[in-house]
Amino acid sequence: MPERIARNGVFRRRWWGSPSRSLAGVFGDPMLRNGHALIASASMTQFVGVLYWIFAARLYPVAVVGRNSAAIYIMLFLSGIAELNMMSTLVRFLPMSGRRTVRIIAGAYITSGAIAALISSVFLYLIPHLEPQLGFLRSGTYMALWFVFSIIMSTIFVLQDSALTGVRAAPFVPVENGIFSLLKLVLMVPFAGLLPMAGIYVSWTAAIVITVIPTNAYLFGRAIPRHLRSSPAVSPEPKFGEIRSFLIPDSLAAFFLLASTALLPLLIISRLGPAAAGHYALAWVIGYSLFLVSMNMGSSLVVETAADQSRLRQRAFRSMTHLAKLLVPLVILIIVAAPYLLLLFGRGYARTDVTPLRLLALAALPTLITNTAISVTRSQRRMRMVLGIQISICTLAWLLSVVLIGRLGITGVATAWLIAQTVTALALTARPGLWLPPRHHVRGRTIPAYHDGPDRQVQPVSTARRDPLVTSEKLAGPAERDMRWNGHPVRVTAPVPTEVWHTVASTDPSATPFQWPIWRDCICSGGDWEDASRLYELPGGRQLVLMLARRTGWPERLAMEASWPYRWGSGGVLAPGGAQPDELALVSTDLAANRAISVSVRPEFSAASAWLKANDGAYPIARTIHVAHLGTSFEDFWASSVSTRTRSNIRAARRQIEQAGIVITSGNSPELLQDFYETYLRWIDWRGKQRKMPASLARWQAQRIEPFLKFKTVASRLGKDCRIWVASWEGRPVSTAISLYGGDTAVGWRQHTDLSVPSRFRLSEVLIAEGIRHACESGCRYIELGETFGNASLETIKERLGARKYPCAEYRFEHLPLGRGWLAYHTIRRRAESWIVARTQNGNHSAGRRS
Known part of the structure; x- marks a missing residue:
């Protein structure tokens, strides 16, 4: 089908x-x-x-x-x-x-x-x-x-x-x-x-x-x-x-x-x-x-x-x-x-x-x-x-x-x-x-049918479409419409009521911390995005939740929708027991008929194979993610998934950390969050210097893409489900990490290290190991360690610590080929940055030999 x-x-x-x-x-x-x-x-x-x-x-x-x-x-x-x-x-x-x-x-x-x-x-x-x-x-x-x-x-x-x-x-x-x-x-x-x-x-x-x-x-x-x-x-x-x-x-x-x-x-x-x-x-x-x-x-x-x-x-x-x-x-x-x-x-x-x-x-x-x-x-x-x-x-x-x-x-x-x-x-x-006239909200409007093949019709029968530039709080209630798919009626509600979303997420074994209603609230709290999620009610009472956010301030046909937006993790579809390929095909059909100029969907890694079977219309962008599958205890996982040499190196690094007076603290407090962002900005300074970018420009770009308010919102809303690790040396933070927890899964969300610190401390590996330990103690089945974006050394570190690589594509439903342009731009940019970094390192080596 x-x-x-x-x-x-x-x-x-x-x-x-x-x-x-x-x-x-x-x-x-x-x-x-x-x-x-x-x-x-x-x-x-x-x-x-x-x-x-x-x-x-x-x-x-x-x-x-x-x-x-x-x-x-x-x-x-x-x-x-x-x-x-x-x-x-x-x-x-x-x-x-x-x-x-x-x-x-x-x-x-x-x-x-x-x-x-x-x-x-x-x-x-x-x-x-x-x-x-x-x-x-x-x-x-x-x-x-x-x-x-x-x-x-x-x-x-x-x-x-x-x-x-x-x-x-x-x-x-x-x-x-x-x-x-x-x-x-x-x-x-x-x-x-x-x-x-x-x-x-x-x-x-x-x-x-x-x-x-x-x-x-x-x-x-x-x-x-x-x-x-x-x-x-x-x-x-x-x-x-x-x-x-x-x-x-x-x-x-x-x-x-x-x-x-x-x-x-x-x-x-x-x-x-x-x-x-x-x-x-x-x-x-x-x-x-x-x-x-x-x-x-x-x-x-x-x-x-x-x-x-x-x-x-x-x-x-x-x-x-x-x-x-x-x-x-x-x-x-x-x-x-x-x-x-x-x-x-x-x-x-x-x-x-x-x-x-x-x-x-x-x-x-x-x-x-x-x-x-x-x-x-x-x-x-x-x-x-x-x-x-x-x-x-x-x-x-x-x-x-x-x-x-x-x-x-x-x-x-x-x-x-x-x-x-x-x-x-x-x-x-x-x-x-x-310059544009205001949009008039029309309820009970009839939309012409559109067809999906010679014998199948996807037909909105009645609708009360909501204005995509108006947040759900401004509406009297969720907008509902009916569509026919494969001869059966399907009720679509947007946005998804919070209690329904929470119920469906509780029955989906693959739900990650990115896929609960509270994460939607974090994304929409800044005002740049609004809730555009959809609830599909299938015959028999089965429910699907499509996580979706829409960019605010744009006309409907120029708006971009994402599940989820860039740097906000994976989204996709939730369903009791997990979504099936034919159900994802229904969602894909509805997204393909969307009026937004671009809709991107980044499903969670365990749903990658189902999305691959269901998709033939969207443009796929290949991605990979590292996941560590945990056992009953941290000791079992550490012994079975991590090599003897790596365990020995981590033990040696811990001894050197203690001897150097480096203190590792974890929790969720304003002070730890401030230390995290300070380390992040120092890492940005180093990265900008490596790429021949002025420090002020590098910081401005980083603070625009990932402002401090974003992390503050996540930390305050998630509470104990957001844990921050900070390694401090001589009174200043030198390495930090943030992990998120939801249900029985965890995500290693962010990690940054001051690269002026000697590499013998292996602070990145030690903090990843601490995040894995806490996930095991919290009863999590696995922890996502994120993408590596072509960074071979980071990929090696994750695999040494027991994580495995999984393919996980992003799908773009577009009326203009923006996905191809976005992929070409980032490919060219990364190659240019790699070339600049290589030239810088070669220049430093040459200067060292001459001196």
């Missing part, structure tokens, strides 16, 4: 899905359908744009490419100012404007066109003072008039896309932009001979003028009448005051967006020259195409939530998760293929633009969050927040560009853009309440 479940696991179906279902899901959702239409439009434009710049790089000198690209960015900047960001206003208000739709669009065209004529004339006059490199734009009367006219038409060109989106005619946008892209490519070739200094700019703007005419004929002749017939206004038509209160701050936000994108080439051309501006333009046209993906999906999000915002939060998460699946592989592809892509422009570009292109592509990942946040707050008309996000990005991008451009050139500008987007995205992620 488990094998069948594994082959048809929900995890795989949810992550990869079938192509037909995935396409049906995309085209059945108006937000995704219109968003993909806009993305397709932008992709087509950018693809042909890349071809356009390839021809430009081949037909024109790099300095001419730089001047013309700067002129195009100036055109985009001036037209962006002229349209007052009314493109967002059209997207926001046209879906609910009713009969005023034509008047609003025409008013936007006339107002923006007049402003465009004015500011382009002023800029033309100021060119000699602002940027002499753009003097070709006023080299003659016809060229000057064309520049002014092109700004006006560019403004209308931008507004017409938003008008089409606002009246739900976004599928026409790719057609329009495809015509524009092909036209500018075709026109550039003859203009290369006719206008050798301005051919790029003129071909670009001439294509805009030609495209505007048929597009507006379609907009006013067919799209708007169809929109009025099929989508009557569902809300009161917006008043002028509402539009104005939206427009003014949104226009300021658009100005800062343009300043952080279209104006940066002016900084480059003034500081580095037109050739550098040409190089940056070609890297930017590829990197910016990824930026447009999330921006266009955000426009569709605004349209679909403008009139009804009851599902804004859910649609925002759907947008982000969908975009992540598109952007992550694209970013990886561009980073890997950057040198080959740039070869299309020429060898000169491939030599200098690889790093800027990679940085700009990587910046598309944080923009997924920043652009979605802008769209969400724009839909809510929280324009101050929109303005704040754009100011943050623009300020950081410009300040860092000014600082870095002198040292790194165009790479510095690309680095500034990446840092600006990343810092802003991290701030938004840390405080989701600033």
Whole structure:
């Protein structure tokens, strides 16, 4: 039975899905359908744009490419100012404007066109003072008039896309932009001979003028009448005051967006020259195409939530998760293929633009969050927040560009853009309440069925789901839902009531100190995690307890769940007599359907084989743990499991400890706990020094990961079931250990030794032996001695003291491959640390030989 479940696991179906279902899901959702239409439009434009710049790089000198690209960015900047960001206003208000739709669009065209004529004339006059490199734009009367006219038409060109989106005619946008892209490519070739200094700019703007005419004929002749017939206004038509209160701050936000994108080439051309501006333009046209993906999906999000915002939060998460699946592989592809892509422009570009292109592509990942946040707050008309996000990005991008451009050139500008987007995205992620609407708690909601194979259905029948960001204490009681598995009903309760958990743990012979309710309370007491445990009630009354904690402060789809969190020990499933493989398959199926971005489960070592049989959907991370199985007394265990030589060495070490005046104390008191943490920090100092890390940084990192409050909480809550050993020499602690006890099992939880103490004392081994002795005296069947994380000497010590090694995998249920990334990161980190340590030791040996 488990094998069948594994082959048809929900995890795989949810992550990869079938192509037909995935396409049906995309085209059945108006937000995704219109968003993909806009993305397709932008992709087509950018693809042909890349071809356009390839021809430009081949037909024109790099300095001419730089001047013309700067002129195009100036055109985009001036037209962006002229349209007052009314493109967002059209997207926001046209879906609910009713009969005023034509008047609003025409008013936007006339107002923006007049402003465009004015500011382009002023800029033309100021060119000699602002940027002499753009003097070709006023080299003659016809060229000057064309520049002014092109700004006006560019403004209308931008507004017409938003008008089409606002009246739900976004599928026409790719057609329009495809015509524009092909036209500018075709026109550039003859203009290369006719206008050798301005051919790029003129071909670009001439294509805009030609495209505007048929597009507006379609907009006013067919799209708007169809929109009025099929989508009557569902809300009161917006008043002028509402539009104005939206427009003014949104226009300021658009100005800062343009300043952080279209104006940066002016900084480059003034500081580095037109050739550098040409190089940056070609890297930017590829990197910016990824930026447009999330921006266009955000426009569709605004349209679909403008009139009804009851599902804004859910649609925002759907947008982000969908975009992540598109952007992550694209970013990886561009980073890997950057040198080959740039070869299309020429060898000169491939030599200098690889790093800027990679940085700009990587910046598309944080923009997924920043652009979605802008769209969400724009839909809510929280324009101050929109303005704040754009100011943050623009300020950081410009300040860092000014600082870095002198040292790194165009790479510095690309680095500034990446840092600006990343810092802003991290701030938004840390405080989701600033931009996401509050979640509404809905009880009695029906959830569609999902399938696990052709003849099995896992179907939630009714549910009262709790808010994962609200702790169980804030709820009236545990939330319950029903699911069907293998034809039988299963009741799922979350979180697990404490008394039920305690009863199940008492009947599971494999329950460790990490698997009792009091340990859950320790994990959740710090506020970083909350109880997300689940109780499965099977037919016949059998109960399963899944130990689970959820990271607080994160949106549901970005939250991480763990059983248990890193450095909090093993979790898994409890059941009377131990969980069976088919029962673990049920739990795995439910976890695979979870909405959290990642769920990790680290089962206890005795359940490893059952989890291995039940799993086929989660990503396993191999781990090993050492366990000492105890006898009736410590003397029996010591004689049967530890070699004569090791026993003799321990006896000799004890004599030397007594002769040196080292005192070993055990118990549970604030003084012993303080001694433990002091020894831990000295060990961190030694470890940081060995790895060439500043002591302050090493301590800060250690105290952030394992603060003193964590150990204080465990010691105070567990009481006598938490025992601390401290070896003191000359009045200061030099070696410490903590053991935990629960039921008839024990865990050697932490141990640290001051490595300045002579190794002949064997303090680590002596304290492990003391922990084993106390476990035997407490009636424990075995004691876990933890993982060794590849430390061969520590592994040898544990095995010398009678422990055996057991495989014990961790399982990751994920919607994104975070487990693989986490494993790769830690593998690289450990290898790097081993290399640094080896170099340090070799250097010390060499210095010793020279002295």
